[in-house]
Amino acid sequence: MRVKVISIPVQDQQTALDFYTGKLGFVKKHDVPLTGNDRWLTVVSKEEPDGAEILLEPSPNHLEAAGTYQKALYNAGIPYTQFDVDDVDETYRQLTALGVAFSVTPTEMGTVKIAVLDDTCGNHIQLVEML
């Protein structure tokens, strides 16, 4: 058993693709048309092109409960998932320069430093640096 794909719920797949590739630096891996405007749309880390894929999944548009869950997490400021970075401060500087909004600025918490950004698709995403 292997981890191949993890999904992030997004309200608009094209907006999500633009953000995850244009701002966060991920690379598109698969883009397969499905029904209507839906796509099987995945991105991967530039550093790990054969690593786990992130599925940008339009579930909030199709299942009310998915939208409700996403909104509840967002309103509480809870990250939907998290990504590792080498240097949270430097990543924070680069992303704020690109206009990315953060709900938590770089903050030390024991043996990690974290920051939390808004992915513009309904989610908070946490960045983590091990100290």
Add this chain to the structure above:
Amino acid sequence: MTFYQQEINRIRENCYSNETHLMAVIRTRRFINAHFEKELNLQQLAQAGLTSKFHLLRLFKRYYGQTPKQYLTHKRIAQSIICLKKGMTVTDTCFSVGFECPSSFSTLFKQKTGLPPAAFQKKQFLQSTPDGV
């Protein structure tokens, strides 16, 4: 302040209030990251962390969930993956990341990744060439 920000503050106060302990384990981890390819023992790590050997063992396990030796092995295996992907031989990789014996390196590598180093390298090579798809 959001619920999550409140939780960050609560967890920080409850779990990470001892700055001395934190600095000891963070210094130790940084020392391992900087010197993993050398022969390291607990005494050296304790000196780097400015604490005693047995105190360091307890603290490191508490804050990182693994012992310094387990973290050192993890670091060396992670680095060996990078070396193998670059095409370095298994033996050269073994010594360059700090292991002293190719056979124990192969055993540990298989335990951690599921494949012996040579098989791992072959798989990487096949995946990176068009004919290997």
